[in-house]
Amino acid sequence: MDQRLEALLQTIQKVLPDVDGIIGLKVNAAGHIAPHLFRKEAPAELDGLAIWPKYPTPDTLRLIQKAHPGAKLGMVVRGCEERGVVEMFKHAQVDLSNISLIGLQCTREEAEFCRCAKPYTAHAKLTVGEPIEGVPDPVTEGFLAKTREERLEYWKEQLVRCIKCYGCRNVCPQCFCNVCALEDEKWVGTGWLPMPLPPMYHLVRSMHMTAKCVACRECEEVCPADIPMAIQYRLIAGDVKEMFGYETGVSMDEKPPQLLVLAEGEFERTGLPH
Amino acid sequence: MTNSFPDLEEAQVILITGSNTTEQHPIIATRLIKLQDKGAKIIVIDPRYTQIAQIADIYLRQKPGTDLAWFNGLMHVILRDNLANQDFIKERTEGFEELKAKVADYTPERVEEITGIPAEKLVEVAHLYAKAERSAIFYCMGITQHTTGVQHVWQCANLAMLTGHIGRPGTGVNPLRGQNNVQGACDMGGLPNVFPAYQPVTKDDAREKFQQAWGVEKLPAEVGMTIMEMMHGLENGKVKAMWVMGENPSLSDPDINHVNKALQAAEFLIVQDVFLSETAQLAHVVLPAASYAEKDGTFSNTERRVQRVRKAIEPLYGSKSDMEIICLVARKMGARGFDFETPQQVMAEINQLTPSYGGITYERLEELGALIWPCPNGEHPGTPFLHKDKFARGLGLFHAIDHQPPAEEPDEEYPFILTTGRIMFHYHTGTMTRRIEKLDREVPTCVIEINPADASRIGLNGKNKVRLQSRRGELIAEAKTTERVDPGVVFMPFHFVEAAANILTNPALDPVAKIPEYKVCAVRVELAE
Amino acid sequence: MEYKNVLTTCPFCGTGCGFFLQVLDGKIVGVLPDKKHPVSQGSLCVKGWNAHGFIYHEDRLKSPLIRRNGKLVEASWDEAIELVATRLGEIKAKHGPDSIALLASAKATNEENYLFQKFGRAVIGTNNIDHCARL
Ligand code: SF4
Numbered sequence A: 001m002d003q004r005l006e007a008l009l010q011t012i013q014k015v016l017p018d019v020d021g022i023i024g025l026k027v028n029a030a031g032h033i034a035p036h037l038f039r040k041e042a043p044a045e046l047d048g049l050a051i052w053p054k055y056p057t058p059d060t061l062r063l064i065q066k067a068h069p070g071a072k073l074g075m076v077v078r079g080c081e082e083r084g085v086v087e088m089f090k091h092a093q094v095d096l097s098n099i100s101l102i103g104l105q106c107t108r109e110e111a112e113f114c115r116c117a118k119p120y121t122a123h124a125k126l127t128v129g130e131p132i133e134g135v136p137d138p139v140t141e142g143f144l145a146k147t148r149e150e151r152l153e154y155w156k157e158q159l160v161r162c163i164k165c166y167g168c169r170n171v172c173p174q175c176f177c178n179v180c181a182l183e184d185e186k187w188v189g190t191g192w193l194p195m196p197l198p199p200m201y202h203l204v205r206s207m208h209m210t211a212k213c214v215a216c217r218e219c220e221e222v223c224p225a226d227i228p229m230a231i232q233y234r235l236i237a238g239d240v241k242e243m244f245g246y247e248t249g250v251s252m253d254e255k256p257p258q259l260l261v262l263a264e265g266e267f268e269r270t271g272l273p274h
Numbered sequence B: 001m002t003n004s005f006p007d008l009e010e011a012q013v014i015l016i017t018g019s020n021t022t023e024q025h026p027i028i029a030t031r032l033i034k035l036q037d038k039g040a041k042i043i044v045i046d047p048r049y050t051q052i053a054q055i056a057d058i059y060l061r062q063k064p065g066t067d068l069a070w071f072n073g074l075m076h077v078i079l080r081d082n083l084a085n086q087d088f089i090k091e092r093t094e095g096f097e098e099l100k101a102k103v104a105d106y107t108p109e110r111v112e113e114i115t116g117i118p119a120e121k122l123v124e125v126a127h128l129y130a131k132a133e134r135s136a137i138f139y140c141m142g143i144t145q146h147t148t149g150v151q152h153v154w155q156c157a158n159l160a161m162l163t164g165h166i167g168r169p170g171t172g173v174n175p176l177r178g179q180n181n182v183q184g185a186c187d188m189g190g191l192p193n194v195f196p197a198y199q200p201v202t203k204d205d206a207r208e209k210f211q212q213a214w215g216v217e218k219l220p221a222e223v224g225m226t227i228m229e230m231m232h233g234l235e236n237g238k239v240k241a242m243w244v245m246g247e248n249p250s251l252s253d254p255d256i257n258h259v260n261k262a263l264q265a266a267e268f269l270i271v272q273d274v275f276l277s278e279t280a281q282l283a284h285v286v287l288p289a290a291s292y293a294e295k296d297g298t299f300s301n302t303e304r305r306v307q308r309v310r311k312a313i314e315p316l317y318g319s320k321s322d323m324e325i326i327c328l329v330a331r332k333m334g335a336r337g338f339d340f341e342t343p344q345q346v347m348a349e350i351n352q353l354t355p356s357y358g359g360i361t362y363e364r365l366e367e368l369g370a371l372i373w374p375c376p377n378g379e380h381p382g383t384p385f386l387h388k389d390k391f392a393r394g395l396g397l398f399h400a401i402d403h404q405p406p407a408e409e410p411d412e413e414y415p416f417i418l419t420t421g422r423i424m425f426h427y428h429t430g431t432m433t434r435r436i437e438k439l440d441r442e443v444p445t446c447v448i449e450i451n452p453a454d455a456s457r458i459g460l461n462g463k464n465k466v467r468l469q470s471r472r473g474e475l476i477a478e479a480k481t482t483e484r485v486d487p488g489v490v491f492m493p494f495h496f497v498e499a500a501a502n503i504l505t506n507p508a509l510d511p512v513a514k515i516p517e518y519k520v521c522a523v524r525v526e527l528a529e
Numbered sequence C: 001m002e003y004k005n006v007l008t009t010c011p012f013c014g015t016g017c018g019f020f021l022q023v024l025d026g027k028i029v030g031v032l033p034d035k036k037h038p039v040s041q042g043s044l045c046v047k048g049w050n051a052h053g054f055i056y057h058e059d060r061l062k063s064p065l066i067r068r069n070g071k072l073v074e075a076s077w078d079e080a081i082e083l084v085a086t087r088l089g090e091i092k093a094k095h096g097p098d099s100i101a102l103l104a105s106a107k108a109t110n111e112e113n114y115l116f117q118k119f120g121r122a123v124i125g126t127n128n129i130d131h132c133a134r135l
């Protein structure tokens, strides 16, 4: 057994007696993996404990907590998933007071797959694996190397492939609004493929990820057309950091800028290049 | 499909025709589109400028109902320019000379006249398809739903054999099947002429085999009725009773005014379904069926890939699975051989009697996830691509086919061609998808597509509705103007009861496959007030 | 408190994408694509993503219905099965097996289609079996 998996199993077994269940990943006989709630009543299920590919588990926590608000839970989190639950917590989507986070540090290979800048956890008390440095993001760098015209062409070429599956929204741990602007005809027209330009669906989603995106890249992974939309979210995250000094997932108490009320004059356009 | 997705990733040229792939088979479409990133070229030949047409490297628009001609044109060019695969033709096929003689007349110029496809474009496509090492053809209902549907399919095979683009990874003739388990329903003998695995009911040894296995003295030896013949039978009194399992012919069949009359004439109509479908409303007995989420089983996809359906919850609202219902009725009628508790037990019987499914057991599916038939025994890994070394009949037979017009062509009285199809957001007759709020809001009702030139001619200003009339019926629907369809052509999805396309469609059948001509009929289009 | 994911196959087209039905305390609460699925590779179209959306719909049939005096009225399973079996038997006896026709289903499972044609051929004794494959 993989060392990290073995260590994770031991940690889970340590935590399990004290909680109602632990959210992790489970694999079936044919190798299909999905989120699962491990419980002490069914210890044998831990034989199927898995770690990769990752899944949008912050949403699993939200689902379970909605039905069982007081439940005492454990949850295996990678860096992005930890950032996910932290931001969800700030937006009152989950309650972390009863949750024991078990941090799982990503390998270099995994981080490269995700082009992840922070493949490690920052809050979890228990952790498994050695944290590594972030890796570069060649896709975004390649995009930045393009001229303005080339960028426009690039997006046109990419977005005509969008089949409006809503997958990018559905998997996103930060897409939890009860009423979604993507389903508001005032913003995004219905029923026609390919969606016409300007790409309102994607513009609206980019906007709404401002100071929310935790860079888990689940949206890109789920995209049937392989549209590298996280480029946008990443660039916007850079702006947010520059303008407001805010980074998602870093601190438990710092409020994201959209939850602050700015006094007049506090907000200044920086005129960033993209 | 002759091939399956993993090997199709190796295709260099992908020819898609009669398939609005991004809307009908979205995840197949995106898999093909992504191959462009690896350098593959996509060619789309379709009367509608759909999303996949927009993404394609080359798009050709033919007039509806002229497909036989452009196929011949492609083959003409391939032979003219010495691009045919002579070794393959010699070793694996017969009937080549007839084909060669036939396509000789189909010069690109003549084909342009018939189809409207520019001659030089046709030549370009012929070269691209023939010269690539691995080219694959994909087609869907746009090819089959014609009175000449079977000939269209033969043309696909002709083209593939002429160039040797079959029997290898990344090649083949790949029909995209519409409903989720059409493949399985056919495999399992849900057809009037064959037992499971296409064993003909007319063959003595096949009948004997099933007689023995099922413990019955005598199975009927005559081919039964097709769905259209059943409808006629209901009307003329030959058919008295009909049992409909989860289908909705009241909306899905051509010329539904006629179909509804037929169903109403039934002395006894049984319908089992999840919802009270249009057909169920006419029934004498309605049996509530469990949904796919409430039962175990298997579906066979368009690749022949057999995959598990798993019960996530118990049957809701007192419904029962189709399996349980069939067994209950059979046992009540005193039949033996219907004491199944689980679908797994049924599959064990299928394994015994269906050679191509011989090795597809639940145990293996649990372990392997899926198996692609033919899979004759428990050791067999499945067959991702067919016709590797030889065709089912031995040598591949070329069919020489002339262009023929559709059964009904536009005329003064009915000047438009109506073509019908699916849209992304709905499935079949909409009994399920129209009840899903997130799909319904995308497309809540039928919208026909009409070219702006036609729209302004009839005085459509984008707001009002149109009346469509054919020789069989009429209806009123919303209209959207779009260059997606040519002047003289209107497109209409068939999912909607309030504007049921099949009031208009022509029940003329392909004489072999008995597929109705959904893709072409003549209609009149006017403003509705 | 129970949360599990049940792997199944999309019922909405011939592509055959795979997804998990998310089941929380015995109720289906959502769909999750299967990243390891050989066909769909972690993606779905909008229909697949919403494939759970009709399961609890209020229009679901809640009981067998039998037409009495022109109207469909609720009946028990026993009554309905009894009626189906009796009437099919009578019609077969009176008009012969070929006076009965069966429409199998491109939406039902292989096992169900197999049983249905077995029923038609072995119990009724007719080959009048077809489905909407051509549609
Ligand atoms: S936008 Fe994409 S990368 Fe950002 S949080 Fe959502 S799913 Fe993750």
Ligand code: SF4
Residues within 6 Å of the ligand: A161, A162, A163, A164, A165, A166, A167, A168, A169, A219, A222, A223, A224, A225, A226, A227, A229
């Ligand atoms: S996941 Fe991809 S295809 Fe689906 S809506 Fe998002 S961008 Fe479009």
Ligand code: SF4
Residues within 6 Å of the ligand: B025, B026, B027, B028, C010, C011, C012, C013, C014, C015, C016, C017, C040, C044, C045, C046, C047, C048, C049
């Ligand atoms: S998810 Fe979409 S493409 Fe995949 S099987 Fe379902 S309907 Fe077809």
